[in-house]
Amino acid sequence: GAVVSQHPSWVICKSGTSVKIECRSLDFQATTMFWYRQFPKQSLMLMATSNEGSKATYEQGVEKDKFLINHASLTLSTLTVTSAHPEDSSFYICSARAHTSGGFNEQFFGPGTRLTVL
Amino acid sequence: AQSVTQLGSHVSVSEGALVLLRCNYSSSVPPYLFWYVQYPNQGLQLLLKYTSAATLVKGINGFEAEFKKSETSFHLTKPSAHMSDAAEYFCAVTGGGADGLTFGKGTHLIIQP
Numbered sequence: 001g002a003v004v005s006q007h008p009s010w011v012i013c014k015s016g017t018s019v020k021i022e023c024r025s026l027d028f029q030a031t032t033m034f035w036y037r038q039f040p041k042q043s044l045m046l047m048a049t050s051n052e053g054s055k056a057t058y059e060q061g062v063e064k065d066k067f068l069i070n071h072a073s074l075t076l077s078t079l080t081v082t083s084a085h086p087e088d089s090s091f092y093i094c095s096a097r098a099h100t101s102g103g104f105n106e107q108f109f110g111p112g113t114r115l116t117v118l
Numbered sequence: 119a120q121s122v123t124q125l126g127s128h129v130s131v132s133e134g135a136l137v138l139l140r141c142n143y144s145s146s147v148p149p150y151l152f153w154y155v156q157y158p159n160q161g162l163q164l165l166l167k168y169t170s171a172a173t174l175v176k177g178i179n180g181f182e183a184e185f186k187k188s189e190t191s192f193h194l195t196k197p198s199a200h201m202s203d204a205a206e207y208f209c210a211v212t213g214g215g216a217d218g219l220t221f222g223k224g225t226h227l228i229i230q231p
Contacts, residue, residue: 034218043208044162046218059218093161095219106169107219109154111161 003027004096006110013084014118021079021113023094029074030096034107035067038091050077084117091115120145120211124222132230137196139225141183141209144190151192152210152219153183162208168192179203204229 003026013019023033032051036044048069050056056069066088068080077096081088091114095107125140143149150169154162166177173185183194192209206226210219 032216036218043221043223044219046220049218097216106167109162109164114159 002098002106002108004030004094004108004110006092006094006113008113009111010114010116012116012118015085016083018080018082019084019115021081021092021094021115023077023079023096023110025075025096025098025108028096028098028108030077030098031074032097033071033077034095034097035069035077035079036093036095038093038112040091044093081115084115086117089115089117120149120213120220122209122211122220122222124207124209124225126225127223128226128228130228130230131199133201134198137181137194137199137203137227139194139207139209139227141192141194141222142190143192143209143211145211145213147213149211149213151183151185152212153177153181153192153194154208154210156206156208156224158205165194165207199227199229201229201231203227 005024007022035047037047038044047062048056048058050069050071052071052074058064071077091112093112095109097107121144123142152167153165165181166175168175168185176182181196206224208224209222212219
């Protein structure tokens with residue numbers, strides 16, 4: 001159980017275009033999803049926290065108008081990189097937190113999406 | 119606020135030797151701690167987690183970690199390294215389930231034949 005998928009697994013786009021990445025929880029309902037970014041040979045950095053039905057909360061330094069997050073259902077969150085530029089090339093990883101009552105709610109990670117902007 | 123420090127960006131051990139990857143954390147609330155492994159061009163795989171139960175946590179692939187509050191540490195160990203253990207390892211902390219994870223910079227584990 002607790003499987004999270006991402007689509008696409010990799011994407012190459014031209015500078016100035018927009019790219020949408022999907023994150024789905026396949027076998028559980030995720031009230032909260034997180035988006036992380038990982039540059040080559042670096043660690044993961046939290047970009048934003050997305051709660052179903054409400055606006056995402058962005059970490060300091062992350063442009064909300066550039067990285068649009070939509071969490072319209074309990075199983076789907078999308079990240080749209082608008083007007084992508086080469087410096088946005090990175091590995092984007094989402095995680096989903098199951099909704100349970102009491103206790104600690106673990107995050108489950110997707111396999112990541114490799115974005116390359118030419 | 120939370121932070122994680124992983125000592126040693128690269129660790130090299132011989133096959134069959136003890137693996138020790140160090141992680142120290144800082145947290146203003148009781149922490150939840152994790153170790154993840156990442157193989158090249160892949161996502162994260164959870165090795166083990168500490169969520170305020172037993173301080174010695176056993177994970178997959180023979181790894182274990184011990185939560186030491188007095189030392190603010192959560193070091194990862196494995197008694198005998200295998201070639202397949204070569205990968206990037208990340209320690210992470212969160213203050214609660216509603217928060218995202220704060221990751222350390224990672225430690226690249228190299229296994230010498």
